[in-house]
Amino acid sequence: MDLGSDNASTLLEDYAQSVSELTFNSRPIIDNLTTIAQENPANADGILNIITNRIYKAIPDQKLYALYLLDSICKTAGNPYNILVGDDIFKLFSHVFQLGNETIRNTLSSKLFESWKVTKVRGNFPLFPREQLDKIKTFLDKAGYPKKNGNGNSPDLSNMTLIEDTNSLIAVFQSRLQSHPDAKLSDRFNALQELKKLLLSQQMKPAELKAVQAQLNTIKEQDNNHNSNINTPMPTPATTPAATPGASRVEPVKNEADTLFQALLLYGLVKVDQDPIPGSKPDYSIVLPKIKYQIPKGDLSNSALQDILTANLHSSIHRSEYEKIKFGELQVVSKQIASDLQGFLNNNKPRISDLNFLYDAKSSKCALCGKRFSTDTDGATKKRLHLDWHFRINKKLSSSTSNVQSRNWYLDDYDWVNFKDDALLEFSTSETGETKDAGIVAKTNKVAFVAVPANDSNMNNRCIICRESVKATYNDELGEWCWFNCVRAPGEGKNSRKIMHASCAVESSKKRGAEDEVNGLKKQKV
Amino acid sequence: MSIPGFGAEAQVYSETGSKGLVEVAIPEGSEWRIEVPHKTILKFKVTEGVAEIFGTELPINVELQISGTKTMVYAPIIYETFKNKTVMSNESEEIVEYLSNDSVMANYINLHLVVEAMRQQVSDNNILNPTELQSGPRVLIVGNGNSGKTSLAKLLSAYAIKSDSTPVLVNLNPRDGVFSLPGSLTATPISDSLDVESANGWGFTTTSGSLFHNPKQPIVKNYGFVDVNENLDLYKYQVSKLGVTVLSRLEEDIACRNGGVIIDTPALGIKDFTVIENIVSDFEVNLIVVLGNERLMIDLKKRFKHKSALQIVKVPKSEGLVEVDEAFIRRTQEESIKEYFNGNYKTRLSPFKTDIDVNDHTIYKCVLSSDVNSALSFLPAEPSSSNLDNSILAITQLPSTHKSGRELLNTSILGYVHVSKFDDAKGKIKVLLPFPGGFPRNMLISTNIGFNE
Numbered sequence: 005m006d007l008g009s010d011n012a013s014t015l016l017e018d019y020a021q022s023v024s025e026l027t028f029n030s031r032p033i034i035d036n037l038t039t040i041a042q043e044n045p046a047n048a049d050g051i052l053n054i055i056t057n058r059i060y061k062a063i064p065d066q067k068l069y070a071l072y073l074l075d076s077i078c079k080t081a082g083n084p085y086n087i088l089v090g091d092d093i094f095k096l097f098s099h100v101f102q103l104g105n106e107t108i109r110n111t112l113s114s115k116l117f118e119s120w121k122v123t124k125v126r127g128n129f130p131l132f133p134r135e136q137l138d139k140i141k142t143f144l145d146k147a148g149y150p151k152k153n154g155n156g157n158s159p160d161l162s163n164m165t166l167i168e169d170t171n172s173l174i175a176v177f178q179s180r181l182q183s184h185p186d187a188k189l190s191d192r193f194n195a196l197q198e199l200k201k202l203l204l205s206q207q208m209k210p211a212e213l214k215a216v217q218a219q220l221n222t223i224k225e226q227d228n229n230h231n232s233n234i235n236t237p238m239p240t241p242a243t244t245p246a247a248t249p250g251a252s253r254v255e256p257v258k259n260e261a262d263t264l265f266q267a268l269l270l271y272g273l274v275k276v277d278q279d280p281i282p283g284s285k286p287d288y289s290i291v292l293p294k295i296k297y298q299i300p301k302g303d304l305s306n307s308a309l310q311d312i313l314t315a316n317l318h319s320s321i322h323r324s325e326y327e328k329i330k331f332g333e334l335q336v337v338s339k340q341i342a343s344d345l346q347g348f349l350n351n352n353k354p355r356i357s358d359l360n361f362l363y364d365a366k367s368s369k370c371a372l373c374g375k376r377f378s379t380d381t382d383g384a385t386k387k388r389l390h391l392d393w394h395f396r397i398n399k400k401l402s403s404s405t406s407n408v409q410s411r412n413w414y415l416d417d418y419d420w421v422n423f424k425d426d427a428l429l430e431f432s433t434s435e436t437g438e439t440k441d442a443g444i445v446a447k448t449n450k451v452a453f454v455a456v457p458a459n460d461s462n463m464n465n466r467c468i469i470c471r472e473s474v475k476a477t478y479n480d481e482l483g484e485w486c487w488f489n490c491v492r493a494p495g496e497g498k499n500s501r502k503i504m505h506a507s508c509a510v511e512s513s514k515k516r517g518a519e520d521e522v523n524g525l526k527k528q529k530v
Numbered sequence: 531m532s533i534p535g536f537g538a539e540a541q542v543y544s545e546t547g548s549k550g551l552v553e554v555a556i557p558e559g560s561e562w563r564i565e566v567p568h569k570t571i572l573k574f575k576v577t578e579g580v581a582e583i584f585g586t587e588l589p590i591n592v593e594l595q596i597s598g599t600k601t602m603v604y605a606p607i608i609y610e611t612f613k614n615k616t617v618m619s620n621e622s623e624e625i626v627e628y629l630s631n632d633s634v635m636a637n638y639i640n641l642h643l644v645v646e647a648m649r650q651q652v653s654d655n656n657i658l659n660p661t662e663l664q665s666g667p668r669v670l671i672v673g674n675g676n677s678g679k680t681s682l683a684k685l686l687s688a689y690a691i692k693s694d695s696t697p698v699l700v701n702l703n704p705r706d707g708v709f710s711l712p713g714s715l716t717a718t719p720i721s722d723s724l725d726v727e728s729a730n731g732w733g734f735t736t737t738s739g740s741l742f743h744n745p746k747q748p749i750v751k752n753y754g755f756v757d758v759n760e761n762l763d764l765y766k767y768q769v770s771k772l773g774v775t776v777l778s779r780l781e782e783d784i785a786c787r788n789g790g791v792i793i794d795t796p797a798l799g800i801k802d803f804t805v806i807e808n809i810v811s812d813f814e815v816n817l818i819v820v821l822g823n824e825r826l827m828i829d830l831k832k833r834f835k836h837k838s839a840l841q842i843v844k845v846p847k848s849e850g851l852v853e854v855d856e857a858f859i860r861r862t863q864e865e866s867i868k869e870y871f872n873g874n875y876k877t878r879l880s881p882f883k884t885d886i887d888v889n890d891h892t893i894y895k896c897v898l899s900s901d902v903n904s905a906l907s908f909l910p911a912e913p914s915s916s917n918l919d920n921s922i923l924a925i926t927q928l929p930s931t932h933k934s935g936r937e938l939l940n941t942s943i944l945g946y947v948h949v950s951k952f953d954d955a956k957g958k959i960k961v962l963l964p965f966p967g968g969f970p971r972n973m974l975i976s977t978n979i980g981f982n983e
Binding site for chain 2: 320321326327330331334335337338341345346348349350352353354356358359361362363366369370371372373374375376397401411412413414415416417420421422423424425426428429430469471
């Protein structure tokens with residue numbers, strides 16, 4: 005037994021490792037882990053420990069996948085798993101439910117739980133103890149789940165719905181073929197493939213569609229019988245009646261284990277009428293997927309895997325709070341337009357909750373111009389700079405009668421290509437702009453005058469920028485006639501009369517920013 | 531409800547015959563469609579809720595003035611506690627205004643979501659793979675006349691800036707002066723919100739100095755006519771020149787690269803396929819949006835079958851579109867020319883009148899395609915009062931030391947001046963410059979754009 009326990013610990017380690025990989029809804033992983041559990045009933049305690057641990061410890065979005073695994077094991081392997089975990093099932097279910105998001109809650113309440121109500125393990129025992137299931141039902145009733153949605157039950161027949169239906173059947177048949185090769189099965193599998201091709205290639209009339217649907221239903225029926233044929237001869241494992249106290253009062257549903265339907269139920273492709281009349285056949289209906297226009301292509305788990313990979317990759321990019329919201333909302337759009345761009349344009353009904361990045365995520369609105377800012381640190385800084393800018397501009401526009409400062413010609417191609425619009429905005433340039441201003445002002449505070457050239461007798465001058473006249477005044481300290489608050493135009497000689505107001509100079513240098521060097525040269529030539 | 535301070539202001543309106551204030555509540559998802567003739571001013575302010583003009587959100591309790599426009603105010607959201615309310619002073623019976631819930635805005639918002647999702651993918655890629663940079667979506671808007679192409683371009687630009695993206699807006703319709711004068715073809719990075727009060731609803735540029743809105747910085751190519759068919763060869767040539775410049779900007783500027791390009795066009799149909807094809811290749815367009823013309827979309831899909839990377843979609847045109855007549859277009863052009871020189875009520879500009887000697891300058895004129903075999907040439911124009919008076923002269927970036935008119939094909943525009951009078955006898959031209967300063971000694975092109983002060 006030493007060897008055995010050694011093997012067991014390796015097995016459990018490997019198992020725990022694989023379970024931790026259940027970060028997305030992966031059919032292959034779940035199938036594989038289910039098979040291992042089925043083959044090692046001796047380690048049921050250990051395996052269940054691992055899974056329940058995973059359910060409790062995984063992040064909320066991933067709990068569901070571990071619960072799926074548990075569900076798959078209980079349904080496929082049954083005893084001893086369903087009995088061992090039976091008394092905890094309410095705790096586990098409510099745990100995942102409470103921490104899950106809306107989608108998870110809907111899945112749990114309308115699909116998983118519904119399937120538990122009707123699933124029977126060998127020997128006609130319910131999957132989980134009746135009292136636990138009742139507890140879950142009471143719990144869900146209080147929470148108001150499952151939510152009724154009117155359109156889910158009566159899907160319009162179209163090629164699309166039937167293709168999905170066929171796809172799910174093909175997937176089931178494929179996995180079954182791999183485990184139990186069977187000539188009949190493979191015939192039926194091929195027939196389904198043909199049917200899918202047909203559905204994909206041509207538009208069918210409603211009557212034809214109905215016929216196809218009937219055909220599909222027949223295949224399902226046959227498949228049910230087929231399953232019961234496989235399952236009945238199998239030795240019925242001993243069950244502990246004590247563990248299933250309500251066994252005798254169970255809802256009378258179909259007697260035979262129905263793995264195919266359980267699979268379909270589990271993945272929400274088929275919905276069961278919630279309260280079947282005793283003795284009657286339950287009413288099955290196909291459930292339309294929630295997201296429109298997403299045709300499952302190839303292996304579902306692959307696309308899920310891809311999602312996870314991209315999400316991981318993209319999470320490495322640093323984003324502000326606002327950018328995170330925008331990213332999330334646009335990811336949803338990206339997925340939908342990948343399959344049908346025109347359909348999205350025509351039919352998507354944009355709701356305000358999908359447009360947070362245009363409105364609510366930028367909830368701080370400038371009172372002067374209506375520009376929106378986010379409330380994160382990035383947005384707060386921008387808003388502060390923005391308001392400063394309004395203040396500066398308003399002050400300037402109210403103080404000067406004419407608005408002729410810092411006006412420019414258009415740029416030429418070369419300058420435009422290398423121009424950065426940041427130089428026009430209130431945000432990124434303001435830092436450098438303000439320090440530059442400060443520098444010029446500080447300098448001009450000391451020497452903000454131009455001495456009238458010695459050989460010049462005309463004391464009246466004009467600012468070359470704003471054209472306002474400037475009169476020279478005599479300064480005792482300097483002993484010279486000076487034009488105060490003015491600077492000489494850049495590049496002019498000592499005796500030049502070309503002067504401009506210090507404030508005009510600051511304005512023009514600030515507004516022009518980087519492109520000024522290039523333009524300045526040109527202008528002087530002019 | 532009473533609006534503080536509004537009563538006093540209403541007095542001002544009475545001069546022009548105010549009939550008092552009208553309160554309009556715009557339900558969620560509805561449009562308040564307004565038609566204001568030229569010379570008539572509509573003053574209004576949004577008092578509650580959220581309201582947009584072609585994607586540009588309006589401030590609350592700030593009075594706005596619009597004139598000479600057919601536009602709409604759209605209310606995207608309604609909060610429990612707010613109503614989207616607008617107050618306007620209805621001072622003229624000429625103003626047409628009504629509410630409509632028959633909006634195609636949902637489709638246009640979807641289009642923005644699509645374009646923005648593409649930008650998101652590109653910008654993420656550009657962070658993750660800095661060695662293999664991609665460019666954001668290059669969106670081409672095509673459709674018949676009066677199908678709302680410019681409005682859609684405006685809307686996409688405004689929503690882009692709301693989403694923190696900086697697309698380059700390209701205007702290939704010489705009829706409209708976008709950030710410039712009519713007759714020009716321009717490309718402008720949209721780095722800040724648009725100015726809904728400006729003459730054509732786009733806004734001002736660095737030519738205008740200090741502004742209430744951040745100015746934009748366009749690149750301006752001269753075409754010189756308002757109709758594409760006047761000189762189709764020159765038009766195509768300038769479009770492809772502009773394409774080169776824009777794509778180079780995308781190479782240099784990561785913000786523009788991620789933002790992509792939005793291209794507005796003149797009315798083009800399938801008969802103009804070569805023009806569309808040129809634009810598609812010049813700007814590396816990867817998304818064509820056909821406005822309200824199913825047939826055109828199908829034809830384009832057929833013709834562009836070989837381009838697998840090019841997606842072609844359609845969006846419906848708005849029921850609110852109104853036919854604009856030639857006179858209205860002409861007035862709008864005049865308004866944008868006036869705004870270039872004089873500004874508007876908020877931003878008063880001081881243009882500068884001066885005389886220049888005709889002998890100091892060489893004025894070229896582009897030839898009409900019917901005049902010469904090769905339409906791609908400029909001939910020195912014989913200056914005369916008949917061809918210069920009351921017209922717009924384009925100053926090119928080329929110093930007048932260049933002696934060949936050929937080079938004019940490869941330059942862009944430094945600015946525009948208006949010629950009010952040419953004195954044949956003295957050889958003096960009276961010009962209006964946008965701002966004081968020396969007259970640039972660059973080569974000049976006389977355009978077919980006329981303007982009376």
